[in-house]
Each structure stands twice: as structure tokens, then as C-alpha cells.
Amino acid sequence: MSGLRELKKERTRRTLSEVAIGLFLEKGFDAVSVAEIAAAAEVSKPTLFRYFPAKEDLVLHRFADHEQEPARVVAAARAAGVPPLEALRDHVLAGLERHDPVTGLNDAPGVLAFHRLLYGTPALAAGMHTYQGRSEEALAAALGGADPLAARLAAAQIVAVLRVLGEENVRRIAAGESVEQVLPGAVAATRAAFRRLEEGLSLSSEAARG
Structure with missing residues (x-):
């Protein structure tokens, strides 16, 4: 079960990152708020911060594996x-x-x-x-x-x-x-x-x- 739980977490993390990057590319990094990202991803701000402590991490997540x-x-x-x-x-x-x-x-x-x-x-x-x-x-x-x-x-x-x-x-x-x-x-x-x-x-x- 722990493996399935980790897989779900990683999928959520990837989804949040993709939503955020899409907004950043459309509007610019500084023009997008964390609240806007959370709303677009249909999660609460506390949930988003649980996965990504800082706004920058939503982009730099792509480098995590490297x-x-x-x-x-x-x-x-x-x-x-x-x-x-x-x-x-x-x-x-x-x-x-x-x-x-x-x-x-x-x-x-x-x-x-x-x-x-x-x-x-x-x-x-x-x-x-x-x-x-x-x-x-x-x-x-x-x-x-x-x-x-x-x-x-x-x-x-x-x-x-x-x-x-x-x-x-x-x-x-x-x-x-x-x-x-x-x-x-x-x-x-x-x-x-x-x-x-x-x-x-x-x-x-x-x-x-x-």
C-alpha cells in the first residue's frame, strides 16, 4: 500500500507542477499567485504547500530527478x-x-x-x-x-x-x-x-x- 500511496503522491506532485508551469508560461512567474495555482489545480493552498513549500519549487520540481x-x-x-x-x-x-x-x-x-x-x-x-x-x-x-x-x-x-x-x-x-x-x-x-x-x-x- 505504501508504494501505491507514494505513486499517488508523485502523480499529484506532477499535476500541480504542470498546472503551475502552464500558468507561468501564459502569464509570467511573478503574475501568478499561489492561490491561483491552487484554484486551477482544484486543491487548497495548504495542500499545495504540503507538496511544494515554495512557489519556485513548482518549476524546479522538473529537476528533482536529475x-x-x-x-x-x-x-x-x-x-x-x-x-x-x-x-x-x-x-x-x-x-x-x-x-x-x-x-x-x-x-x-x-x-x-x-x-x-x-x-x-x-x-x-x-x-x-x-x-x-x-x-x-x-x-x-x-x-x-x-x-x-x-x-x-x-x-x-x-x-x-x-x-x-x-x-x-x-x-x-x-x-x-x-x-x-x-x-x-x-x-x-x-x-x-x-x-x-x-x-x-x-x-x-x-x-x-x-
């Missing part, structure tokens, strides 16, 4: 004896090939509208900073090793690289380039960025296993 994605990739790489940077690079390259919106390389109208909302709203941009901080913490824990500070520094650099790569893809797509035009440069930039990380970080498979 918050610990780098950490999950590294954990799987450690188990397989694969260097973490190699695993992360290949994960990003695979995302580019399938046009995963998380990579920024997606020109579907809905994705473009969402990116305009996200990057054009200061409150959401600030929320993304918090999300990235949690992603860094999870990645540092996955990297492990004898020096916690070194793991934190490495995680911060990796997350920053992922952010900049994604933002550059978003910028180029928003400027009118197609996915097909951006893809070769995005792949080259990803490979170059991870080469630089490899030159600056000592994250062998042995070190990754801690």
Missing part, C-alpha cells in the same frame, strides 16, 4: 571500476545524442518555453543555484576518497562544467540554431571540457573507490 544524476553515474562507475570522469563524459554525450532537455540540446517548443521561463526569472535562477549546491554535495559523497575537501572541490568543478555546457546549448538554440547545427559543437565542447577536467583533477578509478 539532482543526484551525476552522483548516480559516479556510483555506478565505481562499482564497474570505470573512472568517474569518463563515465560522466559518456553520460553527457549520450544525453546529447538523444536530445535530452537537461543538456540544453532540445528545440521542442515546450522545452524552449520552459527554458525562457527558467533563465528569464531571477527567483528561479536563484533556485537553480540551490539545486546545483545539493547536486555538488551528492556528487562529492559519491566521489569519496580520503580527502573530503578534495572531493568537494572536484564536485564543484564538475557541476560547474555541466552547467556551463548546458547553458551554452540553451543559448545557441534560443538564438535560432537547430539541434542538428548545435550538436557537433556541443559534442566537441563536452569532450574538450572533460579533457580539461582530467588534466586538473586526479580521479582515477582507484581514487574513486575511496
Whole structure:
């Protein structure tokens, strides 16, 4: 029963987020009140706040599944004896090939509208900073090793690289380039960025296993 209950909660959470994002895209983030979202979703304000403590969370919910994605990739790489940077690079390259919106390389109208909302709203941009901080913490824990500070520094650099790569893809797509035009440069930039990380970080498979 607990599994069914969690599934229902997740469905409700997704519905609330979708209703809110639809209103934000139509009217703008600041022009939509929490009360308006609750009314449109046919729930009470207390119910909405039970699922999303802050208005920004209604949008950033879409990133919830990806918050610990780098950490999950590294954990799987450690188990397989694969260097973490190699695993992360290949994960990003695979995302580019399938046009995963998380990579920024997606020109579907809905994705473009969402990116305009996200990057054009200061409150959401600030929320993304918090999300990235949690992603860094999870990645540092996955990297492990004898020096916690070194793991934190490495995680911060990796997350920053992922952010900049994604933002550059978003910028180029928003400027009118197609996915097909951006893809070769995005792949080259990803490979170059991870080469630089490899030159600056000592994250062998042995070190990754801690």
C-alpha cells in the first residue's frame, strides 16, 4: 500500500507542477499567485504547500530527478571500476545524442518555453543555484576518497562544467540554431571540457573507490 500511496503522491506532485508551469508560461512567474495555482489545480493552498513549500519549487520540481544524476553515474562507475570522469563524459554525450532537455540540446517548443521561463526569472535562477549546491554535495559523497575537501572541490568543478555546457546549448538554440547545427559543437565542447577536467583533477578509478 505504501508504494501505491507514494505513486499517488508523485502523480499529484506532477499535476500541480504542470498546472503551475502552464500558468507561468501564459502569464509570467511573478503574475501568478499561489492561490491561483491552487484554484486551477482544484486543491487548497495548504495542500499545495504540503507538496511544494515554495512557489519556485513548482518549476524546479522538473529537476528533482536529475539532482543526484551525476552522483548516480559516479556510483555506478565505481562499482564497474570505470573512472568517474569518463563515465560522466559518456553520460553527457549520450544525453546529447538523444536530445535530452537537461543538456540544453532540445528545440521542442515546450522545452524552449520552459527554458525562457527558467533563465528569464531571477527567483528561479536563484533556485537553480540551490539545486546545483545539493547536486555538488551528492556528487562529492559519491566521489569519496580520503580527502573530503578534495572531493568537494572536484564536485564543484564538475557541476560547474555541466552547467556551463548546458547553458551554452540553451543559448545557441534560443538564438535560432537547430539541434542538428548545435550538436557537433556541443559534442566537441563536452569532450574538450572533460579533457580539461582530467588534466586538473586526479580521479582515477582507484581514487574513486575511496
